[in-house]
Amino acid sequence: MSEPVSKLESALRAGTFVFTGEIGPPKGTHIEPVIHEAVASLKGRCAAVNVTDIQTAVMRASSVAGCKLLLDAGVEPVLQMVCRDRNRLALQSDLLGAHILGIRNVLALTGDHTTLGDHPQSMPVYDLDSVGLLEAIVRLESGTDMGRDMKGNPNQLDGSPRFFKGCCVTPCAEVVDPQIIKLEKKVAAGAQFVQTQAVYDPAAFEAFMRNVESLKVPVLVGIVMLKSAAMAKYMNRSVPGVVVPEWIITRLTEASKEDRQKVSIEICGQLIRQMKSCCQGAHLMTLGWDHCVPEIIAAAEA
Amino acid sequence: MIVAERKPMDEIVAMLAPHRKVLVLGCGGCVTVCLTGGEKQAELLAGQLRLAARQAGRTLEAAFDCITRQCEREFFDNLTEDPRTYDAVLSIACGAGVQYMSELYPEVPILPGMNTTFLASNVAGGVWEEYCRGCGDCVLAWTGGICPITQCSKSLINGTCGGTNNGKCEVNPEMECGWLRIYERLKALGQLDNYRTLRAARDHRKDRGGGVRRLVLKDMAESQESGNE
Numbered sequence A: 001m002s003e004p005v006s007k008l009e010s011a012l013r014a015g016t017f018v019f020t021g022e023i024g025p026p027k028g029t030h031i032e033p034v035i036h037e038a039v040a041s042l043k044g045r046c047a048a049v050n051v052t053d054i055q056t057a058v059m060r061a062s063s064v065a066g067c068k069l070l071l072d073a074g075v076e077p078v079l080q081m082v083c084r085d086r087n088r089l090a091l092q093s094d095l096l097g098a099h100i101l102g103i104r105n106v107l108a109l110t111g112d113h114t115t116l117g118d119h120p121q122s123m124p125v126y127d128l129d130s131v132g133l134l135e136a137i138v139r140l141e142s143g144t145d146m147g148r149d150m151k152g153n154p155n156q157l158d159g160s161p162r163f164f165k166g167c168c169v170t171p172c173a174e175v176v177d178p179q180i181i182k183l184e185k186k187v188a189a190g191a192q193f194v195q196t197q198a199v200y201d202p203a204a205f206e207a208f209m210r211n212v213e214s215l216k217v218p219v220l221v222g223i224v225m226l227k228s229a230a231m232a233k234y235m236n237r238s239v240p241g242v243v244v245p246e247w248i249i250t251r252l253t254e255a256s257k258e259d260r261q262k263v264s265i266e267i268c269g270q271l272i273r274q275m276k277s278c279c280q281g282a283h284l285m286t287l288g289w290d291h292c293v294p295e296i297i298a299a300a301e302a
Numbered sequence B: 001m002i003v004a005e006r007k008p009m010d011e012i013v014a015m016l017a018p019h020r021k022v023l024v025l026g027c028g029g030c031v032t033v034c035l036t037g038g039e040k041q042a043e044l045l046a047g048q049l050r051l052a053a054r055q056a057g058r059t060l061e062a063a064f065d066c067i068t069r070q071c072e073r074e075f076f077d078n079l080t081e082d083p084r085t086y087d088a089v090l091s092i093a094c095g096a097g098v099q100y101m102s103e104l105y106p107e108v109p110i111l112p113g114m115n116t117t118f119l120a121s122n123v124a125g126g127v128w129e130e131y132c133r134g135c136g137d138c139v140l141a142w143t144g145g146i147c148p149i150t151q152c153s154k155s156l157i158n159g160t161c162g163g164t165n166n167g168k169c170e171v172n173p174e175m176e177c178g179w180l181r182i183y184e185r186l187k188a189l190g191q192l193d194n195y196r197t198l199r200a201a202r203d204h205r206k207d208r209g210g211g212v213r214r215l216v217l218k219d220m221a222e223s224q225e226s227g228n229e
């Protein structure tokens, strides 16, 4: 097996239960607070921190810029890359650029549709899909790109990148089989780790993990902090493949306003404790409540 | 077939504002079948335009005509009206018809009365739905006869995204997730291996990335040329 290319890869190989975090670049140039928060709350606790890529198709500063600033601040980034906005020329170019800047983890995603965001008139690209993006990364790693020269031979690169490549899956989709097949394709295309959509149903997650056992790739279970009962109900209504069970909604409803954050942290901790034994780590999505990460980790390890 | 919808009246009225004498020209092809751009609609529209002009205190001479197809030269011989005697023609054929007519009558402004939308099937009375995007490289053989380019909002080729919600697409809760349909159909056909196979990125030169696409039937094109000599 070749040398790990990132701390995230080493940590997952070492078999320790890994935590990763996530930040979203701002809509604007004022990025310092986000980086500051990541350093204060995530550094040293998360093996790596995802930087979202125009998440939910709402225009924001670039993921690459956020990753570079995290690197400079001593936090290992995971570059999220969606297929919605760039064709294969731009994706490959940005991958080379990311490697040049020192970024070593990439998460290949399809990306929410343009019509769901704040520029619904824009062109949805999807020149490559997530499987195609993973194949493109592997191609670059092998020293060629997706194009061909006049003789029909693959174009040679002057220096090739290496990445630790991840992908996403929705383990609790109502019909999970097509998700699993797609995941198998992503792994066949080169995915080395998996980050899941939010999971609130440990039993369904365990069943999913048994189904994908043969893939032998580390899986980080997705934990999205629920800030209120209203948010939980919204997720049930509107977020595909996410089911927040009644017991969580009840606990959030019963909690007083001051206690809500504490209860939310406890719920995350409890979920991770229940799923810890069947996966390799947890990907924490706090939606701006980064300061809760230390307590979530403590609760998960209790 | 090709589906086209009539442009909003306001837009048509504004388009025709500089003209006093216009011909509304219907087409007997697809747009007659989808009941938007045939002879009847041409007659109706001509009347509506005269009325709209009168209400705005202007005079507009609006006649109508219709030919079998506006995308073929020979049918223009059957025109009852001569386009050259009009200030402008409002064509209610699809975009191909409008442009082709412009080439045949370079001295007359040919204006589009329709928005051409998609390749459709007639799925219910008065309902046409998009089925094909003319991608130039048909994949229906391995997708259970359901087009992922059209029926998946992202035109994905390797399977469903994470946006499937209760069988619907994330883009539109009224629309079924195309990839879920493909999965179900392949499963029913015992062809899930077609889903499992990795599909390479598409060649968009065959789609719309390579300029104007042409179909040339060599034998026919050659025999016509020698026949013309």
Ligand code: SF4
Binding pocket: B131, B132, B133, B134, B135, B136, B137, B138, B139, B140, B147, B148, B149, B150
């Ligand atoms: S794959 Fe292409 S040609 Fe075939 S139905 Fe879909 S869009 Fe049309």
Ligand code: SF4
Binding pocket: B151, B152, B153, B154, B155, B156, B159, B160, B161, B162, B163, B164, B165, B168, B169, B170, B171, B176, B177, B178, B179, B180
């Ligand atoms: S939900 Fe289904 S149809 Fe919609 S974009 Fe995703 S895979 Fe395509």
